Amino acid sequence: MSDDFDESSLNEEASKGLSWWYSSDDPNRSHEERTSRRIRRIGLTDRLLSHPGRLSILYFVVLIVLVTALLLLPFSTHDWVFTNFPVAFFTAVSALSTCGIPVVNTAEYWSTFGQVVILFSIQFGGLGVMTFASMVALGVSRRLKVSQRMLTASELGTTKLSEIKSVLTVVFGTFVIAEGLTFALLLPELFRVNHGQLGRTLWQALFYAVSAYNNTGFTPDATGLHINRWGVGLPILISAFVGTLGFPVVLNLVQCARKHQSPKRWTLHTKLTLVTTGLLVLASLAWFLLVEWGNVGLFPADDPGMKLRRALSAAVMPRSAGFDISWVPEVTNETKVFMSVLMFIGAGSSSTAGGIRVTTFAVIILICGASFTGHRDVTAFHRRIPRRIQMTSVSVCTACFALVMVGAVALMFVTGCAFVDAVFEACSAFSLGGYSVGVASAGNAASMFILAGEMIVGRLGPLTIAYAISRPMAPEPIRYPQENIIVG
Structure with missing residues (x-):
């Protein structure tokens, strides 16, 4: 062949x-x-696919420099003052990485121009993540067998893996449809919230639509997410949840729905993502209802219906976007640890959210299950998971855990915060969750640089690691004798 x-x-x-x-x-x-x-045929497409990891890094570096420069300008702020470099740099990284941790109030500090810069940063950051994740998959697929190439093409929704244009069309189409629907659903209730101010309503609906689907915690007003108004909170919640699934899952679901195919025809990636995500959301919802039921910071009203709404928001948002962070510092330390685990796991692959990804977590659990039960193969839904995927999952999880721990210890050195708060902040930055307990502040440049580094590596790290591990294994010139060691 x-x-x-x-x-x-x-x-x-x-x-x-x-x-x-x-x-x-x-x-x-x-x-x-x-x-x-x-x-x-050795043209732009082949050159782009030859080093997608390097290209994604270059893309984000260029955008970080450009957005930071724009935010440093006086007319980016309400008071027409020069923003100091750490604040501008941190805000640029937070927006482009689709994390959304703010160190200054977005609505009160940044001018309309500054907010527009942030909005475009969120959009280009989200598009960049999805696009380069697809390019990495395309680049990896060139190293695979024909059967694996066909499976990759099915996942990405394109027929020719050499056509980046086909993948970009799918990515852009997904963004336009998701954000357009969210924008339309938000308009009626936001129009009532803003007492008929059409211009303000259109701007907030656009900002929320982009920010929600890209799983970024920035908000266009000083009040944050209108969690008490279901007409605003529910569309944002649904959009953020769909954004956590990743466009391969959404595309697979749409394709199966068009062909009237049963869930049995879903891809293994779709099944693992949906099942793991559902279990995480249910576990998180149960935790907040049982552990934080009496927390007036999270549940200020006694109405059970309102408590359920706020618990649902708290269950979905830690793995995606940090909207409405006012209650986070008031939860118990046990809940902070639980939320840190959720944020570390993160969302689906090729999504705008971060973390090690739910499929990575699922594979780790499946590996443990196979080991404990004495099975040689790691299987799910009557499908065997390749050894290369297992190695990638273990490597990504180990490397990212080390990154979070190093960041947490560094935060303790420069801020003197407690270990629980340091781990929470490091997990939030790495997983792009957008939540904060106030460890980083505009007055502490070192803490902002540490968290910015966590965001950058959290945005690009798992992608780059996965691509690096997917390289073909070089033939071993010498195979040494095998000898067992004692572990555990």
């Missing part, structure tokens, strides 16, 4: 667009023609 997977015009009709998986070209063509086609 040839390494050239481009489709021949001669067998295109007979193969229904799939012959590019199996044949390279018409065997009767001359060697010179095939060589010239191969040379022409």
